């Protein structure tokens with residue numbers, strides 16, 4: 357079977373032996389396609405993952421072989437996430453599932469950019485769903501990334517009608533904004549790239565250029581009775597985005613950190629103290645968040661249409677390159693036909 361593997365500065369297609377159940381409980385899934393996540397780009401570009409790693413985790417596929425007490429059978433089209441918590445450790449008991457050791461260790465094998473993967477019985481039980489006919493493969497591939505957003509949104513525990521700002525309107529910023537809308541919040545967005553601002557605006561997210569922070573802050577103040585927004589969602593990986601958040605957030609408001617930044621700068625101590633801000637991070641979704649994500653996509657309460665550009669597996673390098681160059685919003689790697 358073909359896999360896409362990291363090989364120094366390139367992603368190369370390598371043939372490896374077909375993956376089989378070999379007595380394990382779980383399923384072998386023929387991967388129809390897999391979304392390219394921002395975290396895949398970071399792992400590749402910053403050499404976090406070693407050579408030979410098969411990246412990709414936003415998979416849609418068809419069950420080819422199954423040995424498990426499960427609701428799924430051969431031929432079912434499913435979507436699955438890649439990590440599962442143990443539900444028992446101190447992290448899990450406190451709801452911090454993505455800090456759980458078992459969560460971090462569990463994965464789909466060898467990785468999503470592969471013609472076939474092995475999904476464990478735990479995956480089938482906790483984080484896999486049958487894909488209904490009314491939804492395209494590309495749409496349902498947002499299941500895991502939207503799950504990440506849902507967790508971030510729930511962690512902020514906002515009030516209905518609260519006003520929020522999404523900083524960064526790449527694909528994850530857009531689906532964060534869509535998720536926030538579905539939860540009933542008034543959503544503003546900002547970015548530095550004009551075509552992103554236009555796309556977000558066309559989807560009903562009032563969006564602005566935040567290059568001049570003072571001007572942008574005036575706009576936000578004018579739309580929030582001069583208070584600022586109740587929460588800022590930081591999907592941008594730019595260091596300067598931190599200034600935007602501290603400027604536009606309301607006293608007593610929340611800043612949700614959703615991306616790493618190159619300089620790893622902190623949020624100013626005295627701003628947090630005097631304004632009684634809450635700064636909180638959110639990394640990866642729990643099975644409950646994923647269930648919500650699945651429901652929101654399949655009921656079309658969250659709109660994920662027309663966000664992807666499709667690349668064949670043989671062209672995966674271009675998908676990485678185009679994403680890095682901001683030529684596209686979100687790459688979807690098409691791997692097999694039904």
Ligand SMILES: [Zn+2]
Pocket residue numbers: 393394395413414500501
């Ligand atoms: Zn992802």
Ligand SMILES: [Zn+2]
Pocket residue numbers: 441442443444445446447448456457458459
């Ligand atoms: Zn745990």
